[in-house]
Amino acid sequence: MHTSFDIYPSYLRHFPNGIAASNPLRLRYDIHAMRNYAYRNEGGKRVGPFPQVRPEGSLEISSESSVNGVKKMVIQHSREWSTWTGQEPASKQDITAQIHYADDAIGTLLNWRMSYTSSPILPVKSYRYDQLGPMQKHGRVKNRTIELTAARKGMPNMELGTSHSVTSLYTLIERFQLNKAQATTVDYLDDLTMLRPGLELTPLPDDTIEIEGTLTDVHGYALVGPAILPLFIWMDTHSNVLAVIGRNVAYTLTSAANR
Amino acid sequence: MLNSIESNHTSRRTFLKASGALSLSAFFSASEAAPSIARSLSDGPDTRPNLLFLNLDQLSHMALSCHGNTHVNTPNIDRLAERSVDFSKSYTPDPICCPARASWATGHYPSETNVAVNNRPLRADLPDYGQWLGQNGYQTVHIGKWHVPGRPLHKSFQLVPHNSHPQGEYSDNLVALSFEAFLANRDTTRPFFAQVGLMNPHDCGNAPRTAEHPFPFPHLKDQLPPFPPNFEFDLREPEQLKQMHNGLMKFTEDWTEENWGHQAWLYYRMVEMVDVNVGYILDTLERSPEHENTVIIFTSDHGDANGHHRMLFKDNFYDTSSRVPTMVCFPGKLRAGVVDETHLVSGLDFFPTFCDYAEIDPPKGLKGLSLRPLLEQKPTQWRSYLHAQSKASGRMVVDEQYKFIRYYGSETTQLFDLKNDPWETKNLAFEDSHQARCQRMAAEIDRLEATLDNVELPLSLSKRS
Numbered sequence: 001m002h003t004s005f006d007i008y009p010s011y012l013r014h015f016p017n018g019i020a021a022s023n024p025l026r027l028r029y030d031i032h033a034m035r036n037y038a039y040r041n042e043g044g045k046r047v048g049p050f051p052q053v054r055p056e057g058s059l060e061i062s063s064e065s066s067v068n069g070v071k072k073m074v075i076q077h078s079r080e081w082s083t084w085t086g087q088e089p090a091s092k093q094d095i096t097a098q099i100h101y102a103d104d105a106i107g108t109l110l111n112w113r114m115s116y117t118s119s120p121i122l123p124v125k126s127y128r129y130d131q132l133g134p135m136q137k138h139g140r141v142k143n144r145t146i147e148l149t150a151a152r153k154g155m156p157n158m159e160l161g162t163s164h165s166v167t168s169l170y171t172l173i174e175r176f177q178l179n180k181a182q183a184t185t186v187d188y189l190d191d192l193t194m195l196r197p198g199l200e201l202t203p204l205p206d207d208t209i210e211i212e213g214t215l216t217d218v219h220g221y222a223l224v225g226p227a228i229l230p231l232f233i234w235m236d237t238h239s240n241v242l243a244v245i246g247r248n249v250a251y252t253l254t255s256a257a258n259r
Numbered sequence: 260m261l262n263s264i265e266s267n268h269t270s271r272r273t274f275l276k277a278s279g280a281l282s283l284s285a286f287f288s289a290s291e292a293a294p295s296i297a298r299s300l301s302d303g304p305d306t307r308p309n310l311l312f313l314n315l316d317q318l319s320h321m322a323l324s325c326h327g328n329t330h331v332n333t334p335n336i337d338r339l340a341e342r343s344v345d346f347s348k349s350y351t352p353d354p355i356c357c358p359a360r361a362s363w364a365t366g367h368y369p370s371e372t373n374v375a376v377n378n379r380p381l382r383a384d385l386p387d388y389g390q391w392l393g394q395n396g397y398q399t400v401h402i403g404k405w406h407v408p409g410r411p412l413h414k415s416f417q418l419v420p421h422n423s424h425p426q427g428e429y430s431d432n433l434v435a436l437s438f439e440a441f442l443a444n445r446d447t448t449r450p451f452f453a454q455v456g457l458m459n460p461h462d463c464g465n466a467p468r469t470a471e472h473p474f475p476f477p478h479l480k481d482q483l484p485p486f487p488p489n490f491e492f493d494l495r496e497p498e499q500l501k502q503m504h505n506g507l508m509k510f511t512e513d514w515t516e517e518n519w520g521h522q523a524w525l526y527y528r529m530v531e532m533v534d535v536n537v538g539y540i541l542d543t544l545e546r547s548p549e550h551e552n553t554v555i556i557f558t559s560d561h562g563d564a565n566g567h568h569r570m571l572f573k574d575n576f577y578d579t580s581s582r583v584p585t586m587v588c589f590p591g592k593l594r595a596g597v598v599d600e601t602h603l604v605s606g607l608d609f610f611p612t613f614c615d616y617a618e619i620d621p622p623k624g625l626k627g628l629s630l631r632p633l634l635e636q637k638p639t640q641w642r643s644y645l646h647a648q649s650k651a652s653g654r655m656v657v658d659e660q661y662k663f664i665r666y667y668g669s670e671t672t673q674l675f676d677l678k679n680d681p682w683e684t685k686n687l688a689f690e691d692s693h694q695a696r697c698q699r700m701a702a703e704i705d706r707l708e709a710t711l712d713n714v715e716l717p718l719s720l721s722k723r724s
Contacts, residue, residue, distance in 0.1 A: 002472075002475070003475055033425060033426055033429065035426070056425065079425075079429065079433065082424075090422050091421055091422045093421065093433040116433075116436050118420045118433065118437045119420075120422050133440075133443075134440075135439060135443055155439075155442070155443045157546065158542050190432055191432040191436070193432065193435075193539065194432050194435065194535050194536060194539055195535065196532075196535055202478075204475070222475070222476070224479070226332060226528070227332075227531035227532050227534065227535050228528060228532060229428050229525065229528055229532065230475070230476070230528075246428050247426075247525065248426035248428045248429070249426065
């Protein structure tokens with residue numbers, strides 16, 4: 001069994017059917033994170049460590065049909081975690097975005113508008129956490145340069161040089177779901193802001209895993225290279241992107257439907 | 260251990276000191292981190308520099324391309340180094356998270372803070388730098404990892420838009436974005452003190468998962484680092500270290516060179532991951548009006564063994580775990596691209612350095628020294644010995660060439676010649692010719708220990724009898 005399945009298979013869901021590639025679609029993922037370790041006492045002997053996996057957010061992707069080779073999607077990416085395993089969540093971060101991207105093999109980013117909000121969830125009323133409003137940005141890729149423009153006047157803008165077509169987690173998932181992705185080298189814009197250039201999108205050996213009691217054939221790709229821990233993208237025979245699994249985090253598909 | 264720094268800002272400092280004394284009398288009973296107004300409007304705009312404390316978790320000094328490591332590429336931290344004074348002989352106060360971070364925050368050794376091992380609560384009567392700078396006119400913000408037990412963030416910082424302790428793989432991007440959001444929204448009438456704590460490369464702690472699987476990318480196998488030059492080493496270690504080593508060896512005894520290389524490869528990818536986040540934070544700051552008036556201190560709480568000495572993780576005094584990068588940048592005000600290979604620098608020094616640049620007196624009794632005279636090449640008498648602690652019972656002292664290690668409750672000591680044996684492979688404490696040096700350095704540990712305001716620790720921890 002592949003290394004990426006060692007702690008997450010129980011979170012994967014079985015999907016008996018695929019969805020129509022030509023229609024708008026909606027995908028929903030739960031986020032599970034490997035936090036710390038636990039040890040157990042078995043017959044007076046300390047055994048472990050056992051990784052502790054926790055639900056820590058969700059990702060929703062809603063894409064529309066292609067118009068003149070340009071596609072549009074809306075994403076809602078929420079991460080919420082506790083300071084310590086087992087505690088109530090203490091911090092929540094949301095990225096919402098509208099993305100225009102190419103109807104090509106990697107979902108090349110064209111332009112996007114995003115909002116980032118970081119919300120502490122704290123027990124202390126006097127805590128002045130509400131002073132940071134949402135941060136809004138526009139992004140576009142032009143002439144091998146990513147331009148990140150702050151919506152608020154006076155805030156810095158950024159330009160990031162690229163060497164390859166620029167993709168994202170969201171558009172890659174959509175491309176794989178529609179069976180349009182191909183192995184290539186990409187520049188990866190993590191969370192639509194952090195550039196991890198020169199990553200390989202490389203095929204993985206086929207595998208079989210048991211999902212909800214059903215032996216399921218899966219095929220996949222890995223996003224691997226400098227400045228990233230490998231991300232393993234696994235699909236079933238219907239091309240459903242069942243999971244995107246990193247070293248310490250897994251996005252597991254809970255719902256795939258045409259809108 | 261002397262430090263003579265002449266203040267250039269006596270009047271402001273005197274005023275701030277008086278204000279601080281007044282407010283601190285009620286400090287812990289009422290307002291906690293609420294800022295006192297240490298200045299009045301008649302003082303004019305507060306032009307004191309912003310202070311950005313940018314810290315990583317588990318980054319060894321040797322794990323950067325600017326420090327000669329060819330297995331990793333860190334263009335953004337390298338860029339910071341080119342703009343900084345980069346202290347080569349920089350050590351953590353304690354090579355594990357909570358004790359190191361509590362010592363950063365309070366300027367005291369772990370045996371004084373009560374955080375002598377992970378998860379012991381911080382002494383309530385020690386102010387931390389968030390409180391101190393907040394009380395003295397700074398807007399204080401914490402973003403990311405804190406990990407100082409017993410000191411809730413809201414009691415130390417005025418703003419905490421992001422309080423994380425998850426895996427850096429999916430949270431460090433958000434730490435960088437939260438810093439940007441802070442700059443976009445902050446109160447610009449006051450200078451800021453921002454503690455920004457990124458998690459990676461801490462998350463290499465998943466080593467138990469590595470050996471069960473071959474490296475999944477056969478075409479990238481040539482990227483796997485070989486065994487480090489000190490993979491084989493002198494196994495005669497103090498008991499506390501030997502126990503830890505034996506525990507690690509239980510699950511690494513079957514590891515192949517590929518398994519060790521896989522683990523190291525993952526560690527370096529995590530370093531590169533967080534380097535991107537450091538770059539984003541630097542870009543954000545450099546494109547903002549705050550840039551030229553911001554002092555940046557960049558460091559890590561400890562390093563990672565990463566296969567050296569056939570070890571993983573931290574919590575030991577070998578250089579891979581205890582020696583950390585420390586870079587200080589103040590654009591246009593400090594020398595840039597300078598590697599200081601002379602001065603012994605500790606994580607205890609950050610609190611007094613922040614106070615120095617904030618033009619306020621530090622709390623009484625801090626054990627560190629302000630780096631400012633070194634940075635500005637002002638006359639100062641610097642320390643000849645640097646001390647650190649580990650596992651409550653361990654003590655390390657480093658001088659210009661040697662490192663001496665002693666654990667209470669263990670007969671075995673360690674002495675390494677860092678100049679001629681930088682990989683720490685040969686324990687000279689077993690050689691007759693070095694006994695006088697061992698005694699001299701042991702006496703230095705005793706000398707310092709007698710000056711510390713230590714708390715009572717359980718005997719099971721301190722091993723003292």
